[in-house]
Amino acid sequence: MTKNKKVEKEIKEQEFQEEILLDKDSTENQDEIAQDENQEVQDEEVSLEVKLEKEVAELKEKYLRLYSDFENFRKRTAKERIEMISTASQELLVDLLPAVDDFERAFKANENEEDATKVLEGNRIVFQKLLKILNSKGLKPMEDMIGKPFDPDTQEAITQIPAPSEDMKGKVIDVIEKGYTLGDRVVRFAKVVTGA
Incomplete structure (x- = not known):
């Protein structure tokens, strides 16, 4: 190499x-x-x-x-x-106390009163005051039921009697106990008599 x-x-x-x-x-x-x-x-x-x-x-x-x-x-x-x-009921009870006081005063006044019309008038005034208080709280009585068809949503039929006329069959003939509503809700059903 x-x-x-x-x-x-x-x-x-x-x-x-x-x-x-x-x-x-x-x-x-x-x-x-x-x-x-x-x-x-x-x-x-x-x-x-x-x-x-x-x-x-x-x-x-x-x-x-x-x-x-x-x-x-x-x-x-x-x-x-x-x-x-x-x-919850405190406000209502406080509002009812004046009506209770009125009843107590009426009882004392009625002890010596001999005129029945004055007693009746005093009771009516206290009753109206009580209704006014209840109405202000939303409690409303069911009115004008006689002659209207029976409504099981708001009424309770206590008994049936023969209808006085043909057009009263299935309708309310008499109201035994008023019903009441609070707002849209039924708080007590009306007790009614219906025609058969």
């Missing part, structure tokens, strides 16, 4: 060695890059996991607060409802 060929061979071998080293460095660099990327992905996954755990903790806390607020609201409304039920 000539010296040039030998030098060329050595140069080629050296270049080959350098290429191998470069490839090795390149592979190591690629491995390092891949490891760095893997580490970044793992870091991102860990940070995402931590972030999700924080979110879950915050949502749990919000849920517990909301649940506590709801429980407090439920207890408060239950307490208010009990108080309202126990004092």
Whole structure:
């Protein structure tokens, strides 16, 4: 081998060695890059996991607060409802007291009164006052039922009697006890006699 060929061979071998080293460095660099990327992905996954755990903790806390607020609201409304039920009739009773006082005064006045018309007039005045108080609270008597068809939603038939005329069959002939409504709701059914 000539010296040039030998030098060329050595140069080629050296270049080959350098290429191998470069490839090795390149592979190591690629491995390092891949490891760095893997580490970044793992870091991102860990940070995402931590972030999700924080979110879950915050949502749990919000849920517990909301649940506590709801429980407090439920207890408060239950307490208010009990108080309202126990004092619901208080306003009506306070409004009825003047009528009770009038009845007491009428009883005292009637003890010595001999004129029945004065007693009757006094009783009528107190009765009208009582009705006015009840009407102001929404209690309304059922009126004008005689001659009208029987209504089972507002009336209770006590008995049936033979109808005085053919057109009175199935209609109210007499009212035994008045019915009352409070708003749209029946609080006492009218007790009536119907024609058969």
